[in-house]
Amino acid sequence: MLFVIIIGFMLISMIVGNQLKNKMKKYSKVGLSTGLSGREVAELMLKDNGIYDVSVTSVQGHLTDHYNPANKTVNLSPDVYNGRSVAASAIAAHECGHAVQHASAYSFLEFRSAMVPIQNVSAKIMNVMFMMMLFGMFFAQGFLPIETALIIIIAVNAVFTLFAFVTLPVEYDASNRALAWIKDRNIVNPEEHVMAKDALNAAASTYLVVALSALATLLYYVLMYLGMRD
16 A cells, blocks of 8 residues: 555656646746846845845756755756746745745744754654664564554654645745745746746645655554554
8 A cells, every 4th residue: 555655646746747847948948028047036036135144056956946044045056047037037036035034034944944853863763664674673573563663653754744744835935925026026027927936836836745745654654553453
C-alpha cells in the first residue's frame, strides 16, 4: 500500500513539475513591457518595502531561486537575475515576498524557520530507521519491537507533514505579496499580471503535492500501527 502511495504521488509530482517547467518556459519568452530585469524588480520591491539589509545575488542552476533568511539574500538563478520576462519578474518578486515576510516577522515563516532544525534531525532519524528496516534489525531478538519502531516513524512523519503544511501559507502569502506589488507598482500590465499569477500558482501547486504526499504517508503508518493494536 505504501508503495502505491509513493508511486502515485511521484507520478503526480512529475506531472505538476512538468507543468511548472512548461509554464516558466512559456512565460520566460514573454518580454516584460517595463523592460526591467529580475534583479531590478527585486531591488525595487525591497526598496519599496523599506528593506535595505537584503542583497540580491545570482546563483547557478535552473529554478534554484530562493530567499535565505540566515544571510538575508535573495538568490536568483541566471535566467531570473538577468531575464526581462514575465516569468523573471514573477519569480523575483515572489522571493522578495519572503524577504518582506522576514522583515515583518510573518508568523508562519518564523514557525517554519524554527522547525528547520527539527526537520533536519527527523530526516536523519528516518534514514537510520530505513537502514534498520533494510537489514531486518527490527526483527532481531530483543533489539527494537516493531510497534516501537512504528511510533518513531509516525513521530518523524508527523514532523515532515507539519513542516510541509506550514510551508503552504508561507509560499502562497509570498506569491500574493508579489502579485499585489507588481500590479500596484505597474511592473506588469493586466495581461502580464494574469501570466505572472498563472506561473506562481503552478509553482505553489508543487508544494501542495508535497504536503498531501506527506499526509498520506503519515496516515498510512498511523493506520498500520492501529491495525497492529487491534
